[in-house]
Amino acid sequence: MRQDQIWDAEAARRYDTPGTGMFAPDVLGPTVDKLAALAGDGAALEFAVGTGRVAIPLRERGVPVTGIELSQPMIDQLRTKDADLPVIVGDMATAEAPGRFTLAYLVFNTIANLLTQREQVECFRNAARHLDPGGHFVIELWVPELRKLPLGAPATVFSSEPGYLGVDTYDTVNQRVVSHHFTFDPDYRREARVSRTPHRYIWPAELDLMAELAGFELESRHADWSGAPFTADSRSHVSVYRAG
Incomplete structure (x- = not known):
């Protein structure tokens, strides 16, 4: 089944859980804080923007945000909350957004929705094409258990x-x-x-090699958005890569 078939109208309708789960303030707050700091005075590009869980509050913080999203029903749900956020319809490994960005990011394991290693590498390369020199690409990803x-x-x-x-x-x-x-x-x-x-799961070391192939270097890795140390027991990580 294709990703655009999985993220259909029913999935889009059920995705938002205001105030709880992924939308809880203690989850969303540190995420937006970290991304806003990395964006600085520049613009941000979210791959797989979905219903705007992160993009909308980041935009409310004053960061210009553009999204890329494959699922039209997810975009339609986003539009019920923000009618003006620019969204490019397409695949995060290949779609092009106008402009230049200081930050590109993927949250909540979304890079694993690309089901081949080739597509995942192309996602890194697509991020590199959009970023200014010294810009950051941030990936939140779970560790295979x-x-x-x-x-x-x-x-x-x-x-x-x-x-x-x-x-x-x-x-x-x-x-x-x-x-x-x-x-x-x-x-x-x-x-x-x-x-x-x-999903296609990715080990942190493999993710770092994908980044190197696209011209990135690892700047930091933590267990969560608040900056907890990443250890052998961490269930997920937030990895920040810097473009050359």
Whole structure:
């Protein structure tokens, strides 16, 4: 299934959760703070801008933001909140946005939506084409949880909470993972709703090599947007690359 088929009208309608989850102030606040500082007096380009979760508050901070987005329903949802934010319809590995930028960024694991290594490298190269010398490319990405896989088992539970269960199934030969999202009524009064999203997972060292191929160098890596140290036990990272 193509990404534009996964992120359909139903997915766009359910994506926004104001004040909770990805939209919680303690999640979104540090994200916007970090990106605004890196953008400085320049403009920012968000790959896979989605419904504007990050782009809209970043724009409210005074940073000019342009988005690239493949899914028209996600753009339509964004438009209910911001009618003027420039959005280029296209793939983040190839789409071109007018102007020059001091910052390009990808949040919440979105680079893994590109399902081949070639496409992921092209995403880095696309960022490099848009950035001024010395500009930054920021990627937020989860760390594959292969250490949690029991011998011979293909899946891990990455989240379990009332009304939601998240399971990742791994294809370690092809470096693929499918995230299965089960949303259900904790009182068992309705059947569960299931959605699935495919990804190609990337190790931090592989990500750094992709960056080098596109002319970037790693400037910093932390476990989250607040700057916590990245360790062997970190479940995700925020990596900041500087363009040559």
